[in-house]
Amino acid sequence: MSEKQLSYGVIALVALLGLGPIAYMVGSTFFDSSGFTVSGYTRLLEDAVFWKHAANSFVLALTVASAAILSGLFLALLLTKTHLYMRYLFLLVLLVPLLIPPYILAYGWYALLGREGLLGGLLFGFWGSAFVLYSVYLPIPLFITALFLRKVDAGLEEAGLLVCNWRCVLRGITVPLLAPSLGLSFLLVFILSISELSVPQFLHYDTFVIESFTQFSAFYDFKTATVYAMPLVIIVFAVLWGMQGLLSKTRYRVSSHKKMLMITLGKMRWMLFLGVVLFVAVIVGLPLAGLVMQSTLSSFIHAVSEALPVISSTLIYGAMGATLLTLFGFLSAHIIVYRTTRLWSLFEKSVLLIFMLSSTVIGIGLILFWNHPATNIVYATAVIILIGYLVKYLLLTTEISALSLRQIPASFIESAQLSGASWSQRLLLIILPLAKESLLLAWGVGFIFVLRESTITMLVAPPGETTLSVYILTQMANGAPAHIASLCLIMLTLVLLPLALLIYRLKKGTLYDRT
Numbered sequence: 001m002s003e004k005q006l007s008y009g010v011i012a013l014v015a016l017l018g019l020g021p022i023a024y025m026v027g028s029t030f031f032d033s034s035g036f037t038v039s040g041y042t043r044l045l046e047d048a049v050f051w052k053h054a055a056n057s058f059v060l061a062l063t064v065a066s067a068a069i070l071s072g073l074f075l076a077l078l079l080t081k082t083h084l085y086m087r088y089l090f091l092l093v094l095l096v097p098l099l100i101p102p103y104i105l106a107y108g109w110y111a112l113l114g115r116e117g118l119l120g121g122l123l124f125g126f127w128g129s130a131f132v133l134y135s136v137y138l139p140i141p142l143f144i145t146a147l148f149l150r151k152v153d154a155g156l157e158e159a160g161l162l163v164c165n166w167r168c169v170l171r172g173i174t175v176p177l178l179a180p181s182l183g184l185s186f187l188l189v190f191i192l193s194i195s196e197l198s199v200p201q202f203l204h205y206d207t208f209v210i211e212s213f214t215q216f217s218a219f220y221d222f223k224t225a226t227v228y229a230m231p232l233v234i235i236v237f238a239v240l241w242g243m244q245g246l247l248s249k250t251r252y253r254v255s256s257h258k259k260m261l262m263i264t265l266g267k268m269r270w271m272l273f274l275g276v277v278l279f280v281a282v283i284v285g286l287p288l289a290g291l292v293m294q295s296t297l298s299s300f301i302h303a304v305s306e307a308l309p310v311i312s313s314t315l316i317y318g319a320m321g322a323t324l325l326t327l328f329g330f331l332s333a334h335i336i337v338y339r340t341t342r343l344w345s346l347f348e349k350s351v352l353l354i355f356m357l358s359s360t361v362i363g364i365g366l367i368l369f370w371n372h373p374a375t376n377i378v379y380a381t382a383v384i385i386l387i388g389y390l391v392k393y394l395l396l397t398t399e400i401s402a403l404s405l406r407q408i409p410a411s412f413i414e415s416a417q418l419s420g421a422s423w424s425q426r427l428l429l430i431i432l433p434l435a436k437e438s439l440l441l442a443w444g445v446g447f448i449f450v451l452r453e454s455t456i457t458m459l460v461a462p463p464g465e466t467t468l469s470v471y472i473l474t475q476m477a478n479g480a481p482a483h484i485a486s487l488c489l490i491m492l493t494l495v496l497l498p499l500a501l502l503i504y505r506l507k508k509g510t511l512y513d514r515t
Helices: 003-028 039-046 048-080 087-099 102-113 117-123 126-137 139-149 154-161 166-177 179-195 198-202 208-217 222-249 268-294 297-306 308-338 344-356 359-370 373-379 383-405 410-418 423-452 455-460 468-478 481-507
Strands: none
Touching: 003 222, 003 308, 003 344, 003 359, 003 383, 039 222, 048 087, 048 126, 048 139, 048 166, 048 179, 048 208, 048 268, 087 126, 087 139, 087 268, 087 423, 087 481, 102 117, 102 126, 102 198, 102 268, 102 468, 102 481, 117 126, 126 139, 126 179, 126 198, 126 268, 139 179, 154 166, 166 179, 179 222, 179 359, 198 208, 208 222, 208 359, 222 344, 222 359, 268 481, 297 308, 297 481, 308 344, 308 383, 308 423, 308 468, 308 481, 344 383, 359 373, 359 383, 359 455, 373 383, 383 423, 383 455, 410 423, 423 468, 423 481, 455 468, 468 481
16 A cells, blocks of 8 residues: 555545534435425524523633633743743643543532532532633643743844833733734634533533533434534634634744743742642642542442443543544644645644534534444444544644654655655654654543543443443432542543653653654
8 A cells, every 4th residue: 555545545534434424414404304404594593592502602612712811821921931930830730620521620619619608609600610611721722822932032032121121022022922822722712612511511501512412312303403503513614714814824933042031030939939829729729629528438439349340441442542543643644744645734624623523513423424224333332432532532643643743854754765665664664663752642642532521422322331421420410429529539540640651751751852
């Protein structure tokens, strides 16, 4: 098989598994047993309740994205451009909410505050949903801004410091240069917030994603559920278009400085340090403390013994899903980085599009596409769960692999090519060995995100198949509080343990020694 044939095969398979169900879902909204119809959309336009929930979703996502951008910018500057004490530890701890199922943070706050009183009342509804989602998605603008801060030309900042102080330089040079990356972060947080199901559902705040999910799961009304999901598909396309425009404007001069220009905090250092400690304690520490306080040693041991079969199947699904994501992520990155076909750009955009779609939309699309007698070998087995994981999170492993492939000197590949090495020999003997550390990182990231996924599993899993994230959600309906808190702590352990192993591996300095 040639390199081009393999590339086309990967593109065709991802298109079939990822784009095929979405296209089929969109097309199904215009047909019923009588033929072509737009009755579903007529009903949608006339449904005042749905549009009220849609407005709720928009306000929620706008609030979360705005708050995350403002605080993410401040924290990125503080934890990246200053020598604040323990700044790397703060970055690591703030990443945790993004890696665990969002409903665990929501339940942690419920365990801490309950339903009574002023704070308990605020937790359920708009403000509680907004705060939890803000905590979950804050790492996105924080890390994207921190990444692009390293690309700002320090020479420009130095020139600015000749005529004014750091406050003036940040306002007039650094932050304006970050505007495209801030816009990109805003769009990502907005689309992820408006697509989230579990947190608004648990905290009783009606959104149109919940409306679509309810039509599907409670009333088995596939047509209405699909039509009600269409506004989200349209929003994703609009956001994708906006992101492409922002990315095209994100250009930075390469700095001649080896290190980023740092800000001296002076007397404010300890005050800012204590402020960040307090912030991290509220965002991450308090909800996790609520889980620990509600759980007991006996309930934890009982939860482990009772959920052991589910934990085992979760680890198996996690390993299989991570392996598939690593394999296809590497092949996808190879196509994009080395541009092995003319379709590489379209393929890259398609992978991004699927990632941005909500798990609810992907799940409904997979069901409509595969739920036929001829495809029962996929729909009635665990294969459909793995397909859902693959198409949803392929972007993550692709970007990790692409980052590593771009660091391999082109001279290595060119020398091998001139010496007569075939593309498969270059792949197996040069590219793979040099990218092995990034493959390990991709596998770990894939494993963590497969573990935290609940909506796709809940929608497409055949009878008898489940994962810990879904099991916890079902227990939240009528389980004992101590038991639920213990299950959440088990999930935290499963997520944080591979994260700790990855950090240890990265700390050994083997992944990016070539940079």
